[in-house]
Amino acid sequence: PVWTGFVVLLAALVVAAVGGLIVDIPALAFGVKISSEHTPPGIEFADTVVQDFAFVLTAVLFAQFGGRKARAWQFGYRSTPAWRAAGLTALTIFAFLIFSAVWVLALNVTEKDTKLVEALGTNETALLLVLSALLTTVIAPICEETLFRGYIFGALSKWRGWLPAAVMTGILFGGVHFGSAPAEDLVPLGVLGFALCWLYRRTGSLYPCIALHSLNNSLALVEIEHWSWQVAPVLMVAALATIALLAVLARRLGVVSEEPLEGSVVASA
Numbered sequence: 001p002v003w004t005g006f007v008v009l010l011a012a013l014v015v016a017a018v019g020g021l022i023v024d025i026p027a028l029a030f031g032v033k034i035s036s037e038h039t040p041p042g043i044e045f046a047d048t049v050v051q052d053f054a055f056v057l058t059a060v061l062f063a064q065f066g067g068r069k070a071r072a073w074q075f076g077y078r079s080t081p082a083w084r085a086a087g088l089t090a091l092t093i094f095a096f097l098i099f100s101a102v103w104v105l106a107l108n109v110t111e112k113d114t115k116l117v118e119a120l121g122t123n124e125t126a127l128l129l130v131l132s133a134l135l136t137t138v139i140a141p142i143c144e145e146t147l148f149r150g151y152i153f154g155a156l157s158k159w160r161g162w163l164p165a166a167v168m169t170g171i172l173f174g175g176v177h178f179g180s181a182p183a184e185d186l187v188p189l190g191v192l193g194f195a196l197c198w199l200y201r202r203t204g205s206l207y208p209c210i211a212l213h214s215l216n217n218s219l220a221l222v223e224i225e226h227w228s229w230q231v232a233p234v235l236m237v238a239a240l241a242t243i244a245l246l247a248v249l250a251r252r253l254g255v256v257s258e259e260p261l262e263g264s265v266v267a268s269a
Contacts, residue, residue: 004062005155005165009172012058012147019050041128044119048135052143059151072256075150076206079258085208092199093212097219100188107184136221137239141213142246148173148193149200149209162201170194192216207247214239 023046024034032040039047063070120132148169156165173193174186181189196209203209218239222232250256 002155002159004065005152005168006172008058008062008147008151008155009176011062012055013176015058016051016054019054020047023047023050039119041120041124045128045131045135048120049139052135052139055143055147059147063151072250073258074154075146076154076200076204076209077150077250077256078205078207080203080205080207085203085205088199088202089208089212089215092195093215096188096192096195096216099191103184103188109184133221133235133239134242136217137214137235138242138246141210141217142243144173145196145206145209145213149196150206153197153200162197166194166197166201169197210243211240214243 023043027040027043028034032043034040034043059075060070063074120128120135123129152172153162153165153169156168159165170190170193173196174188174190177189178186192213196212199212200206200209215236218235219232221227222229222235247256
């Protein structure tokens with residue numbers, strides 16, 4: 001139902017908060033010092049991973065209400081013509097990067113906020129740096145796309161069609177990053193959310209959306225960490241290869257099964 005497109009996000013945030021407590025309470029019991037001002041990087045990483053998986057869990061649970069049986073293809077895990085998807089993905093990220101550049105110039109933003117990556121401990125140990133890169137470029141894109149494009153956009157599209165649904169999904173996508181992203185990034189994130197909905201509608205598949213999300217996060221991580229730009233393509237290729245490996249593994253395990261594109265709610269909207 002259309003109304004679940006909004007309620008599922010609220011429920012996902014609640015589940016994420018409860019999941020965070022499940023991580024934090026045992027840590028406190030073992031003497032880990034956690035406060036509102038400081039959370040140890042390892043705990044922050046675990047909390048964020050739990051939050052991302054809570055997004056997927058909540059989407060799946062909502063999709064199964066009323067005795068329905070949710071399938072991965074209903075969330076957009078479907079094949080799509082590779083070259084067409086690659087072209088549309090490249091076009092989308094190019095347009096978004098132009099918008100982002102104009103936005104940064106208009107607001108005169110000179111420095112990226114590094115609080116989030118510092119909280120994850122990227123500057124403390126090599127292990128935390130690798131885990132944070134994995135979280136940012138692989139786990140977050142998969143989980144967020146499953147909830148926002150796979151469920152929320154699909155549900156809201158039943159109301160007035162894809163365009164209002166894309167606008168609302170973009171607003172929700174930007175809004176959910178409030179507190180974790182700088183205020184000046186919320187509008188670009190909302191625009192990115194809208195662009196990802198457009199890409200999903202044009203390709204009928206979640207895979208290009210996950211790829212674009214990963215590429216954007218890779219670029220953002222390179223910029224925030226002040227790495228050399230030669231690192232960007234290496235990080236992008238590594239992230240996309242990891243996502244592709246997980247997709248193959250999911251198919252082998254039967255988590256994802258192929259379904260004709262015309263069976264999609266979004267494709268018929």
